[in-house]
Amino acid sequence: MMHIRALEPLMLGSWERECLSSYVHRLAEAHCVNVGALMQIICGSSQDSQREYAGWRSIDFGCGFSQICVEALASATGIDGLEETTLGSFARLCVILGGHRRHVAFCPMCLDEGVDCFRTAYYPLIWRLRFYEVCIKHRTLMATECPHCGLGKLRVFFAGGRNGCCSRCRRWLGGGTSALEAGRPAQLERSVCAAELVAVSGLERAERxxxxxxxxxxxxxxxxxxxxxxxxxxxxxxxxxxxxxxxxxxxxxxxxxxxxxxxxxxxxxxxxxxxxxxxxxxxxxxxxxxGRRTLDHREAWLRIEDVLRNALNEVPPSKPRDVVSRVSTSLTTSSVFRKYPELARAVARRYNEHRKNEKQKAGK
Ligand SMILES: [Zn+2]
Ligand SMILES: [Zn+2]
Structure with a gap:
């Protein structure tokens, strides 16, 4: 068993925190092993097949396999808070449903800045969300194509993969050489909202x-x-x-x-x-x-039970609808029947019997 170094994920606790796949790539680099080999050591996968590489991309999504990887990596590295590198915490705040990005999207300028700042390329977790259409730092559309070979579906994991490299031509995706399109205001707004949710979802456990x-x-x-x-x-x-x-x-x-x-x-x-x-x-x-629900609404709910009970002793009995409207016009008879079925039915039964008797009397 190889000894795994305790490498910290980048920017934990912020909206720009690193995603798990990016962390795994950096971990492999730090140990001078192929990312496939590292995944096999840590997650116990048996073979280094193309299909396996495709399956691993879901480690960022916070689902079943992702949790297994987080646990395995946490015990191998001894690092806390690795679950923040997946979208699991984001899902507590917002439905993702189809909002996962299955392929790489990137901002070339952010890639360069990451290298300047940390001396290594990394992918922020938010790039794995489809909602994040515009880089909110540079206000340009997220790129999804390799500027060198034009590959459109850049894979997250591939043999010999590295952060910030094209999965076909293996060239550096940063540089900002290609003309980048500016995002529309509506797209920027969506991206800012997504970033806010990612930021909140990465807070310390106590403030979760x-x-x-x-x-x-x-x-x-x-x-x-x-x-x-x-x-x-x-x-x-x-x-x-x-x-x-x-x-x-x-x-x-x-x-x-x-x-x-x-x-x-x-x-x-x-x-x-x-x-x-x-x-x-x-x-x-x-x-x-x-117009229906006013501030006395809650009070009406508190009073309705007593009023129903009193109505059971009334002579002659009143219509259930009239009893309810005595308390508040904001309550509907059907909602009262749902909440107090037995009481309300008893009131209704008394009223119906009374009406039946009245009719019989009139008939005689
Ligand atoms: Zn950027
Ligand atoms: Zn390429």
Missing amino acids: VNAETFLSDLCVEQLNENRGMLRRAMRATPFALGPALIQPTLDNWMAFCEIYPDGLLDLLPRRPIPASLGKNPAFLDYTRLR
């Missing part, structure tokens, strides 16, 4: 944020538990509203940023949720448009 807890806290503390309002504000589809409230996509977060212009970086890691959010005109407008 998770979309689900953040949004449900926000809902409870600021929005009177009005999930529909939050969903509309984030322009999320009803399908995104499950038991876990919402699994936001990048577009949902971008819609959220329009409402809360301080940016996700300021908002997400901070507890408690800032008080100004609930008074935001966008949210108030939504309340007004809906």
